[in-house]
Amino acid sequence: MNLPNKLTAIRLILAIPFIYFLQESANVSHSELYRLIAFGIFIFASLTDWLDGYIARKYNLITDLGKIMDPLADKILVISALVIFIKLDYLPPWMSIIVIAREFLISGIRTIAAAKGEVIPAGILGKYKTTTQMIVIMIMLFFGLGNNPQQEMLYKTVYFYLTLVPVILTVWSGWEYSVKAKHYFLGEE
Numbered sequence: 001m002n003l004p005n006k007l008t009a010i011r012l013i014l015a016i017p018f019i020y021f022l023q024e025s026a027n028v029s030h031s032e033l034y035r036l037i038a039f040g041i042f043i044f045a046s047l048t049d050w051l052d053g054y055i056a057r058k059y060n061l062i063t064d065l066g067k068i069m070d071p072l073a074d075k076i077l078v079i080s081a082l083v084i085f086i087k088l089d090y091l092p093p094w095m096s097i098i099v100i101a102r103e104f105l106i107s108g109i110r111t112i113a114a115a116k117g118e119v120i121p122a123g124i125l126g127k128y129k130t131t132t133q134m135i136v137i138m139i140m141l142f143f144g145l146g147n148n149p150q151q152e153m154l155y156k157t158v159y160f161y162l163t164l165v166p167v168i169l170t171v172w173s174g175w176e177y178s179v180k181a182k183h184y185f186l187g188e189e
Contacts, residue, residue: 002061004070007052011073014045015080022084022141032144039141045077046134067119068110074130075103081137090140090156095163099133102174109181120181125173132166 001009022038025031052070056062082096106126113120122130140159145152178185 001065002056002063004052004056004061005063005066007048007055008066008069008073011045011048011052012069012076014041014048015073015076017041018045018077019080019084022081023087025144026088035141035144039138042077042081042134042138042141045073046138049074049134064119067121068114071122071126071130072107074134075107078130078133078137079103081141085137085140088145090145090159091163092160095160095167098167099170102170105174106177109177109184112184113181120177123173123177123180125169125176129166129169129173132169136162136166 018038018041021034021041025035025038027034049070052066056066079100082091082099085091086093086096110120136159139162143155145155
C-alpha cells in the first residue's frame with residue numbers, strides 16, 4: 001500500500017473518534033471541549049485528504065484503490081457529520097438527506113462501473129462539492145450553536161444558507177455524474 005492510500009486509511013480510521021466526540025458534544029457537561037476535539041480531528045482528516053491527493057499526483061502514485069477509497073473516506077466523514085448535525089439540530093434533515101442520497105447514487109454508479117472493470121474518478125464539480133461541504137462542516141464544528149437562544153437562531157440561519165452552497169453543488173454534480181453514466185442505466189455497453 002503506497003503512502004497516499006495509507007493516508008486515506010488513516011482518514012477512514014479517524015472517522016471513529018470524530019463520530020464519538022461530535023456525538024458526545026451533545027452532552028452539556030463537555031459540549032464545547034468535545035466539539036472542538038471533533039473539529040481538530042476533522043481538520044487533520046481534511047489535511048490528509050489534501051496531502052494524499054497531492055502526493056499521489058506529484059509522484060504518480062494514483063491507484064484504482066485510491067480512486068475508490070479516497071472519495072469513500074470523504075463520504076464517511078461528511079455523512080457522519082451531517083447525520084450528527086441533524087441530531088444536534090444544526091441543520092434541517094432534508095439538507096442532509098439530499099447529500100446522502102446523492103452519495104448512494106454515485107456509489108451505486110461506481111459499483112456498476114467497477115463490475116465492468118471501469119473506475120470512474122471524481123469530477124471537478126464533485127471536488128468543489130466536497131471542498132465546500134468540508135468548509136461548511138468546519139465552520140459549524142468551530143462555532144457550534146452559541147450560548148443563548150438568540151445566538152442559536154442566528155447560527156442556525158447562517159448554517160442553513162452556508163449549507164445551501166454544497167447542497168446545490170451536490171445536486172448539480174450528481175446530475176452531471178448521472179448524465180455521464182447514463183449508459184449504465186440504459187444497459188448500453
